[in-house]
Amino acid sequence: MTVSDNLREQFLAVVPNLRAFAMSLTGRPDRADDLVQETLVKAWANFSSFQEGTNLRAWMFTILRNQFYSEMRKNGREIQDVDGVHSARLATHPEQQGHLDFADFRTALATLPDDQREALILIGASGFSYEEAAAISGVAVGTVKSRVSRARTRLHEMLDVESETDFGPDRTSEAVYATLAAAKS
């Protein structure tokens, strides 16, 4: 296997992760994949600056994120198109249409401030450590922690999780929520 074949395989393995992250940033499948494409080209061209033994996925996420925000600044476009998120995703995934709950959550996620959504996705979905997420976003670890915390609280408020039946017939959680509700009032 040549060096470039090897690199090809390594990059290919990261593509699904890059697409999922790009989707969370742009909210649009077409823009997300354009962003991934630009990221792959850039990462390939700059691979000499990647330090062997460090996290390739984190390195490529950083490139993607920087690319996204530099385009944003250049074009002055809105970051998230909430309606676009909704219609685009529902159109590609009709099987989800029965799950209003799921669509609501997607919309709620899209309405989070960008820095909070980014932190929450990196920690809660991409599986990065707080240190890695901090490096990707170019902020302090404490900043990531507080963004994640605020994001969760905000989602909780938006979705009014306490009233959802999504927990199922779980007596324990029902009891917990009853207690929470009582404590609040």
Add this chain to the structure above:
Amino acid sequence: MTDGKKPSKPDGKNADDTADMDIGNMTERSASNLAPGVGGGGRLDPRVRNHIGKKIKAVYDEVLEEPVPDRFLSLLDELAKKELEGE
């Protein structure tokens, strides 16, 4: 809702910080992990956090689990080919 265990992450990475996102794992997370008021949603009930975490994973994994579109396979082929020709 696609509940249940998700397959482990493609690169096998699973940071400790995401332990509270996993179903059935929520009792492991204690307040001692994070300073109050600073950490990841210390004031939220672990069940709420777990619930939100599962949903975020579901939204993310929906894209993650899609097959890689052909455009990226072609692009990487092209990049690899160019590199070989340039050598």
